[in-house]
Amino acid sequence: MHAVESSAPALPNDSLHPDLTDAALLAQVLAIYSPRAVAAALSQAGGRDWTHELLARIRQGKARGLPLSLQEIAALQAMLPERPAHYDKPLFRFIDLFAGIGGIRKGFEAIGGKCVFTSEWNKEAVRTYRANHYSDPAEHRFNTDIRKITQAAGLTDDAAIYQHIDREIPDHQVLLAGFPCQPFSLAGVSKKNALGRAHGFECQAQGTLFFDVARIIAAKKPAIFVLENVKNLKSHDKGRTFQIIMETLDELGYDVADANAAAPDAKILDARHFLPQHRERIVLVGIRRDYPFSRDFSLQQIRRLYPQQVPSLHTLLDEQVDEKYTLSPDLWRYLYHYAKKHKAKGNGFGFGLNDPRDLNCCVRTLSARYYKDGSEILIDRGWDSARGEADFQDADNMARRPRRLTPRECARLMGFEAPGEQKFRIPVSDTQAYKQFGNSVVVPVFAAVAQLLLPLIREVTR
Numbered sequence: 001m002h003a004v005e006s007s008a009p010a011l012p013n014d015s016l017h018p019d020l021t022d023a024a025l026l027a028q029v030l031a032i033y034s035p036r037a038v039a040a041a042l043s044q045a046g047g048r049d050w051t052h053e054l055l056a057r058i059r060q061g062k063a064r065g066l067p068l069s070l071q072e073i074a075a076l077q078a079m080l081p082e083r084p085a086h087y088d089k090p091l092f093r094f095i096d097l098f099a100g101i102g103g104i105r106k107g108f109e110a111i112g113g114k115c116v117f118t119s120e121w122n123k124e125a126v127r128t129y130r131a132n133h134y135s136d137p138a139e140h141r142f143n144t145d146i147r148k149i150t151q152a153a154g155l156t157d158d159a160a161i162y163q164h165i166d167r168e169i170p171d172h173q174v175l176l177a178g179f180p181c182q183p184f185s186l187a188g189v190s191k192k193n194a195l196g197r198a199h200g201f202e203c204q205a206q207g208t209l210f211f212d213v214a215r216i217i218a219a220k221k222p223a224i225f226v227l228e229n230v231k232n233l234k235s236h237d238k239g240r241t242f243q244i245i246m247e248t249l250d251e252l253g254y255d256v257a258d259a260n261a262a263a264p265d266a267k268i269l270d271a272r273h274f275l276p277q278h279r280e281r282i283v284l285v286g287i288r289r290d291y292p293f294s295r296d297f298s299l300q301q302i303r304r305l306y307p308q309q310v311p312s313l314h315t316l317l318d319e320q321v322d323e324k325y326t327l328s329p330d331l332w333r334y335l336y337h338y339a340k341k342h343k344a345k346g347n348g349f350g351f352g353l354n355d356p357r358d359l360n361c362c363v364r365t366l367s368a369r370y371y372k373d374g375s376e377i378l379i380d381r382g383w384d385s386a387r388g389e390a391d392f393q394d395a396d397n398m399a400r401r402p403r404r405l406t407p408r409e410c411a412r413l414m415g416f417e418a419p420g421e422q423k424f425r426i427p428v429s430d431t432q433a434y435k436q437f438g439n440s441v442v443v444p445v446f447a448a449v450a451q452l453l454l455p456l457i458r459e460v461t462r
Contacts, residue, residue, distance in 0.1 A: 022068040029076045030059040032131045033427045038076075045075035079425070081134040090114035092461045095169065095222075097146060097177035097213060101128045103414065103440040104176045104228060107447030109133075111454050116170040119143040124432040125439075131425040132416075141170065150212040165219035173460055174453075175225040177213045178441060214248050223291065223460040225254070226449060227284040228441055231268055234282060245284075254286035255294040266299040269449075271442035272362050273306045276313045277413055279365045279442055283449060293456060305448040313363065314356040315419040316412040317379065317405075326381070326403040327374070333392065335375050351375040353383070353402055366405075366413060368438035371431045374404025377413075407433035415443035 029038055035055035042050040048066070057063035068076070091112030096105045099120040109115060115135065120126050121144050135142065143149065149168045155161050217225060234242045249256055258266040271279035287294040327335070339350030352364045356379060364376040382400035391397075407430055411417050414437050416424040426433050 022073070023065050025073065025076050026058065026065045026068070029079050030055060032127050033079060035059060037427065038079075041075045041079060042072050045069070045071040048072075079131070081130075081132055083134050083136075084109060084114075086112050087114050087134070087136060092174055092457050093170065093172040094174035094176055095119075095172045095216075097175065097216070098179050098209070099129060099176075100125050100178060100440050101416075101436045102133045103416070103443050104178060104226065104446045105133060106416075106443050107450035108174060108176060108226075110447060111450050111457070113174065113450075113457075115140060116172055117141050117143065119146045121145050124428050125436050127427050128425070128433075128436055131427045139170065141168075146209070146212050146216075150215045161215065162219040165216055169216060169220055172220065173223045174457065175213075175217060175220070175222040177225070178228040179209050179213050210245060211248075214252065217249075217252050217254075221253075221288065223288050224453060224456065225284075225286045226446070226453075227286070228446070229282050229284075231280040231282055234265075249284070249286055253289045255289055257285040257287070257297045258299055266302075269299065269302065269445050271415075271445050272310070273303075274310065274444040274448070275413060275415055275442060276310055276316070276362045277364075277366060277442065278362050281441065281445070283446075285449065285453070287456065291456075291460065293459065297453070297456060299449070299452070301452055302448050305451055307444075311419055312356075312359045313354060313361045314359070317356055317409055321403060321406060325406050327378070327401055329398060329401065331373060332398075332401045335373060335378075336388070336392065351378050351402075353378050353380050355380045363413070366410060366438050368435045370404070370410070370438050371434035377405055378402040379405065407437065410434065410437040413437075414440050415445075415447075416440075 026038075033041075034052070036052040038055050039050045039052040042048070042055075048069075054063060058065050092114070093116045094105075094108050094113045095117040096102065096115050097119045099105065099118050100122075105115055105118075115133070116139050118129065118133075118135070118140070119142075120129060123144075126142075126144075149165055150161070152161065152164050155164055213227065233245075236242065246256065246259060261267060265282075267282050267284065268280055269283050271277050271281075283299060285297060285299065287297060335351045342350060352375070354361050354363050354377060367376060370376065380402055383402060384397050384400070387394050387397045405413065407426055408422060410433065411424045411426065412419060412421070416437075428436070
């Protein structure tokens with residue numbers, strides 16, 4: 001794990017290109033990784049002793065880099081994602097909004113898609129995204145704040161706004177967005193009055209990021225969109241928020257899969273069918289209504305893509321784990337007695353202790369706050385509950401106090417890499433990595449959604 005650094009400079013190009021100069025290649029890598037990590041990679045390549053102090057000065061523009069040897073070039077290139085083979089002739093083009101670290105993107109790239117636009121505001125997430133996802137320097141654009149496009153300064157006329165969006169965002173067939181759910185209401189405007197404008201959703205609520213997605217959909221008219229959010233989106237504000245969203249998507253001319261599904265709602269997908277984590281998310285798949293098959297798609301079909309056997313928690317864990325991931329005695333004492341206190345009151349608050357020997361173990365939802373204490377997913381290292389009740393400070397028992405997951409194990413629990421792999425690059429600190437994985441989607445879930453959509457994508461790209 002590499003130490004997190006302060007704000008990195010902008011990349012000279014979106015991704016690796018064979019014509020990059022030595023300086024441009026070095027700058028690209030330094031925009032993602034810490035100078036210390038780059039120094040280690042270069043020094044390991046042999047030849048010269050690179051220092052992180054020198055690389056920090058190069059990164060800040062206070063020094064020039066030295067010409068790179070072939071071994072050093074290879075070492076730097078190995079720290080960047082490779083160009084997918086299908087990018088020369090992609091099946092379709094897609095954009096990735098509120099992208100995080102690219103969890104939704106992976107599945108759609110795997111079926112032949114080419115990402116041409118990414119928007120993500122968090123600088124640390126962008127570092128991880130760039131470390132793992134190739135972006136074509138000739139076609140791909142990276143954006144930080146989508147509102148700079150959808151709410152461009154000086155533009156107030158709807159037509160001018162849509163023209164601006166159309167110019168700034170490349171054409172695409174599929175739109176992906178894990179949009180944040182900000183609280184919003186009807187803002188005192190009735191649906192009837194709102195429909196008096198060209199796009200009634202413009203009057204429903206301003207300043208919420210869903211409506212920035214809606215503006216892009218209105219301007220670009222992709223054939224298909226896939227939107228993701230927390231399960232509670234359906235119940236927010238007594239269901240009024242979700243009602244506005246569904247009415248908006250309908251008004252834009254899209255049929256949403258399983259729109260009127262009764263319980264169990266097919267739009268709610270649980271990661272536990274793919275990996276040992278209970279993580280429910282709502283997925284809205286919309287197909288433009290002018291396609292004859294717009295009402296044919298259903299997420300109920302995803303069941304046929306469930307793996308025959310969900311990997312056990314044990315297969316996702318490392319055999320050797322640094323002692324720093326074991327809870328300190330003070331933190332374990334706090335969590336233990338906190339849970340005990342609330343259990344006595346009949347509350348459900350407390351830690352989640354998971355025995356990796358249990359092949360049917362399914363952990364709680366990994367959250368962005370996991371870095372704080374790891375309480376929702378603790379790995380049992382042989383703690384004896386009876387001895388803990390008798391004498392919590394028992395030395396032998398305390399030596400077996402639980403640990404939290406490592407960031408690498410979180411990557412596997414979220415499906416960014418398979419059991420036993422270490423392919424996903426983590427260029428940020430543990431704290432940032434926990435936040436990023438906790439905010440992400442479970443990759444195999446959306447890979448399955450992509451597989452379900454593949455026949456329709458083939459139809460729209462004929």
